[in-house]
Amino acid sequence: MNVRTFSTPDLTAAAAAEAFAQAARAAVHDRGAFHVALSGGSTPKLMYRVLGDLPEIPWQSVHIYFSDERSVGPDSPDSNFRLAQDELLSHVPVPPAQVHRMAGEVRPLDTAAGAYAALLPARLDVVLLGMGDDGHTASLFPGTDALSAGGRVAANFVPRLDTGRLTFTFAEINAARERWILVTGAGKAGILRQVQQDEGGYPIAGVQDAVWFIDAAAGAELVSAPPSA
Numbered sequence: 001m002n003v004r005t006f007s008t009p010d011l012t013a014a015a016a017a018e019a020f021a022q023a024a025r026a027a028v029h030d031r032g033a034f035h036v037a038l039s040g041g042s043t044p045k046l047m048y049r050v051l052g053d054l055p056e057i058p059w060q061s062v063h064i065y066f067s068d069e070r071s072v073g074p075d076s077p078d079s080n081f082r083l084a085q086d087e088l089l090s091h092v093p094v095p096p097a098q099v100h101r102m103a104g105e106v107r108p109l110d111t112a113a114g115a116y117a118a119l120l121p122a123r124l125d126v127v128l129l130g131m132g133d134d135g136h137t138a139s140l141f142p143g144t145d146a147l148s149a150g151g152r153v154a155a156n157f158v159p160r161l162d163t164g165r166l167t168f169t170f171a172e173i174n175a176a177r178e179r180w181i182l183v184t185g186a187g188k189a190g191i192l193r194q195v196q197q198d199e200g201g202y203p204i205a206g207v208q209d210a211v212w213f214i215d216a217a218a219g220a221e222l223v224s225a226p227p228s229a
């Protein structure tokens with residue numbers, strides 16, 4: 001595992017935000033645009049806040065996507081898009097036409113999945129991911145059909161939550177130039193150790209060659225993970 005460990009959630013968020021800024025500048029310099037997929041849940045909130053204050057990000061050339069979405073509209077407090085909009089996108093000069101949310105309110109969700117796959121760029125530069133306390137990533141939950149789905153985006157029914165989700169497939173995640181997984185908090189320490197030891201069969205283990213940004217609490221049970229800041 002390529003793990004970068006920081007002493008606090010704030011420092012973890014700052015490092016991930018700085019990595020975003022550097023990757024954006026490099027992509028725009030090399031290819032004229034930065035195509036990045038954001039994650040949802042609670043963990044990236046700190047990073048989004050830091051990112052909104054960082055200078056010299058070429059927002060006019062940044063294109064925003066989402067690695068998963070709940071089956072709700074954009075105004076719902078459960079919406080991953082809304083989190084990013086409130087904490088980051090409404091504070092930076094990214095052109096609205098370059099923000100591509102997943103339409104979690106559309107039924108059937110398969111229709112939204114197909115429409116989203118059609119608007120994705122040939123290859124994303126960075127996919128930002130989190131890890132749930134059941135080892136899911138994006139909306140690839142343990143035991144669900146989307147774990148083996150083909151294509152780029154899937155609708156996924158999650159029995160444990162009795163709800164549908166939209167999610168990138170592993171193929172889409174692993175086709176990106178880079179994958180970054182942000183994990184903080186002691187509640188994730190046990191699963192993180194199991195993932196490191198190839199135990200548990202958690203969905204997150206299907207993400208290849210990721211850079212993990214973690215705080216000391218999440219990394220407390222890892223074997224040989226010295227703090228880097």
Ligand SMILES: O=C1O[C@H](COP(=O)(O)O)[C@@H](O)[C@H](O)[C@H]1O
Pocket residue numbers: 039040041042043044068069070080129130131132133136137138139
């Ligand atoms: O449901 C979700 O959960 C994961 C993890 O969320 P967190 O609250 O533990 O940070 C998240 O990465 C995903 O985008 C989200 O839809």
